[in-house]
Amino acid sequence: MAKNELDTRFSEFGTVSFAAVTRVNDFIGNLENGKLTGTRCVKCGKTFFPPRAQCCECLAAEMEWFEVTGEGELVSYSTLQYAPTGFTDEVPYTIALVDYGDYKVFGRIDGSVPQEDLSVGMKLKAAVARTSNGRLTYVFERSQVK
Amino acid sequence: MNNKVGIIGVGQSAFVRTYPGSIRELVFESFREAMTDAGIARTDIDATVVCSAPEYDKQRSPAGVIAEYLGLNPQPTFYAETLCSSSSTGLRLAYSLVASGLHDMVMVIGFQIMSQLTSNESQERMGRGADIQWESPFGTMMPAYYAMHAQAHMAKYGTTPEDLALIRVKAATYGQLNPLAVYRKPVTLEQFTDPASFLGGPVATPLRAGDCCANADGSSCLIVASEEKARAFSKKPVWIKGVGAASAPVNMAGRARLSGLDAAEEAARQAYKMAGITAADINVAEVHDCFTIAELMAYENLGFAKPGEGRDLIRAKETYKDGKIPVNVDGGLLSKGHPIGATGGSQVRTIVLQLRGEAGEIQVKDPVFGLVHNIGGVGLYGNVTIFGVD
Numbered sequence: 224m225a226k227n228e229l230d231t232r233f234s235e236f237g238t239v240s241f242a243a244v245t246r247v248n249d250f251i252g253n254l255e256n257g258k259l260t261g262t263r264c265v266k267c268g269k270t271f272f273p274p275r276a277q278c279c280e281c282l283a284a285e286m287e288w289f290e291v292t293g294e295g296e297l298v299s300y301s302t303l304q305y306a307p308t309g310f311t312d313e314v315p316y317t318i319a320l321v322d323y324g325d326y327k328v329f330g331r332i333d334g335s336v337p338q339e340d341l342s343v344g345m346k347l348k349a350a351v352a353r354t355s356n357g358r359l360t361y362v363f364e365r366s367q368v369k
Numbered sequence: 370m371n372n373k374v375g376i377i378g379v380g381q382s383a384f385v386r387t388y389p390g391s392i393r394e395l396v397f398e399s400f401r402e403a404m405t406d407a408g409i410a411r412t413d414i415d416a417t418v419v420c421s422a423p424e425y426d427k428q429r430s431p432a433g434v435i436a437e438y439l440g441l442n443p444q445p446t447f448y449a450e451t452l453c454s455s456s457s458t459g460l461r462l463a464y465s466l467v468a469s470g471l472h473d474m475v476m477v478i479g480f481q482i483m484s485q486l487t488s489n490e491s492q493e494r495m496g497r498g499a500d501i502q503w504e505s506p507f508g509t510m511m512p513a514y515y516a517m518h519a520q521a522h523m524a525k526y527g528t529t530p531e532d533l534a535l536i537r538v539k540a541a542t543y544g545q546l547n548p549l550a551v552y553r554k555p556v557t558l559e560q561f562t563d564p565a566s567f568l569g570g571p572v573a574t575p576l577r578a579g580d581c582c583a584n585a586d587g588s589s590c591l592i593v594a595s596e597e598k599a600r601a602f603s604k605k606p607v608w609i610k611g612v613g614a615a616s617a618p619v620n621m622a623g624r625a626r627l628s629g630l631d632a633a634e635e636a637a638r639q640a641y642k643m644a645g646i647t648a649a650d651i652n653v654a655e656v657h658d659c660f661t662i663a664e665l666m667a668y669e670n671l672g673f674a675k676p677g678e679g680r681d682l683i684r685a686k687e688t689y690k691d692g693k694i695p696v697n698v699d700g701g702l703l704s705k706g707h708p709i710g711a712t713g714g715s716q717v718r719t720i721v722l723q724l725r726g727e728a729g730e731i732q733v734k735d736p737v738f739g740l741v742h743n744i745g746g747v748g749l750y751g752n753v754t755i756f757g758v759d
C-alpha cells in the first residue's frame with residue numbers, strides 16, 4: 224500500500240460494511256489469519272470487544288490484540304424473518320450476544336445451528352467465517368466441548 | 370435551578386402513512402394547533418428547538434426552513450436530535466433555556482416524514498442509529514434489537530408472547546378512539562395466531578408484526594413558558610416537575626443486561642427525585658411502546674412493577690384507563706404510529722391534555738402527576754419527564 228493511501232480494510236467486514244477507515248483495521252488482518260480478536264490496553268490492562276484503539280479508562284492509546292477463544296454464554300438472540308436493505312437475501316438469520324466474562328461479543332449464530340436448539344445460557348464458541356456474499360465475518364457455533 | 374417552567378400550548382398533526390406535503394407544511398399542522406391552544410402571537414416566542422431523526426431528512430439543517438415558514442425569524446432556532454426521543458430532548462433544552470432565564474417562551478417542534486422510503490430502507494436507516502461499525506454489518510434492525518431484549522426478558526422472568534400481545538390489544542383499544550392515530554382497528558389476542566391476520570407474521574423472533582409500531586409521517590409542537598408567562602397566558606398551565614435523561618452503550622456488547630433498559634431506569638430515578646415523588650404518585654403515563662416489549666420493560670424500569678412483574682400489570686389490566694396506572698391510553702406508538710422526531714411531543718401533548726382534564730373519552734380521573742417515557746434508539750437515550758398541576 225502506498226504511503227498516502229488510506230487503509231480501508233474495514234470495508235471488507237460483514238455482508239454490508241458501513242465503515243472503511245478505522246485505527247483497528249488489523250482486526251480484518253487477524254480475521255484473514257483465522258483469528259477473532261479484541262484489544263487489551265497495554266497500560267491498564269482493560270479488555271475491549273469490539274476492539275478499540277484508545278482507552279477511555281486511562282487515556283492510553285497503546286493496545287495489544289488478544290484472541291477471542293473458548294466458550295461464551297448466549298445472552299440473547301433473535302432470528303430475523305425480515306431484513307434491512309442489503310440483507311434481504313439472507314433471511315432467516317440469527318443475531319446474538321455472547322458473554323465471555325470479561326467482555327461480550329455481538330454477531331451471528333452460524334446457520335448450521337437449528338433455531339429450535341437455541342436457548343439463553345447455552346455455550347457457544349466464535350469462529351471466523353465468510354458471509355453468503357463471500358466477505359469476512361465471524362459466527363458463533365455450537366461448542367464441541369461437552 | 371428552581372424556576373417553575375410550564376407548558377401552555379400543545380399540538381399534533383394527524384399521524385398518517387403518507388403525508389401529501391413537505392416537512393414545513395406538516396410542521397405547520399401541529400404549530401397551528403399549539404398556537405391556537407396557547408393563544409399567543411408569533412412574536413411571543415423567543416426561540417425554537419426543531420427535532421427530528423436526520424437520516425430521514427433530505428433537507429439539511431431543517432430548523433432554518435421551518436423557522437422561516439412559521440414566521441419565526443429573527444428569533445434563534447436550532448436542531449436537536451436523539452433518534453426517537455428527539456423531541457423529549459428538545460423539551461429538556463427548552464426547559465433549561467426558560468429555567469435559566471435566558472428566554473421566556475420556547476417552542477419545541479418535532480417532525481418526521483418516513484413515507485418517502487420503503488420499509489426495508491427505513492429499517493436500514495434506523496439500524497444505522499445502532500453501531501454501524503460493529504453491529505450493522507450483521508444485518509441488524511430496531512425490531513431485532515428489541516426482540517433480543519424480549520428473548521432475554523422471557524428467559525429470565527417467564528414472560529410470554531401472549532403477554533406482549535396483550536399490550537397490543539390494549540393499545541388498539543384506545544387507538545380506535547384516537548382520530549390522530551394511524552392504526553384504528555381493534556386487535557384481539559386470537560389474531561396473533563390466525564394465519565389470515567398480518568399481526569402474527571414473524572418479524573424477528575419472538576416479536577411478531579403485531580408487536581411492532583408502524584412508521585408514520587407526523588409532527589408535534591409544544592410551547593414552553595416561564596411561570597410568569599404561563600400564568601399570564603394559560604388558565605391551566607401544566608408544570609414540568611422533573612426532567613431525567615441518561616444514555617447507555619450503543620453496542621449490545623456494552624450492556625450489563627438485556628432484560629431492561631438501564632438508561633430509562635436512570636432517567637426515571639432523576640425525574641422522580643427532582644419532582645420529589647415516587648412511581649406510586651403517577652396517575653397517568655405515556656411510555657415509548659415502539660414495540661410491545663418496550664412497554665413491558667417500561668413498566669419495570671419506571672417502577673410501576675417490580676423487575677419481572679410487568680406482565681402481571683397487563684394481565685390484570687392495571688394499565689388500562691381504569692386501572693392502577695393507566696399507560697398509553699391514547700393508543701401509544703403501537704396505534705398512533707411512530708414518526709420518530711414527533712413522537713415525544715405527541716406523548717407530552719397527551720399528558721398535558723390529561724392533566725388539564727381535556728382528554729375526552731380517554732380522560733383519567735383527576736390526575737395530578739403525569740409521566741412521559743421516551744426512548745431513543747434501543748435504550749441508547751433514555752428520557753423521563755414528569756408533569757404536574759398546581
Ligand SMILES: [Zn+2]
Nearest residue numbers: 264267278281
Ligand atoms: Zn487503559
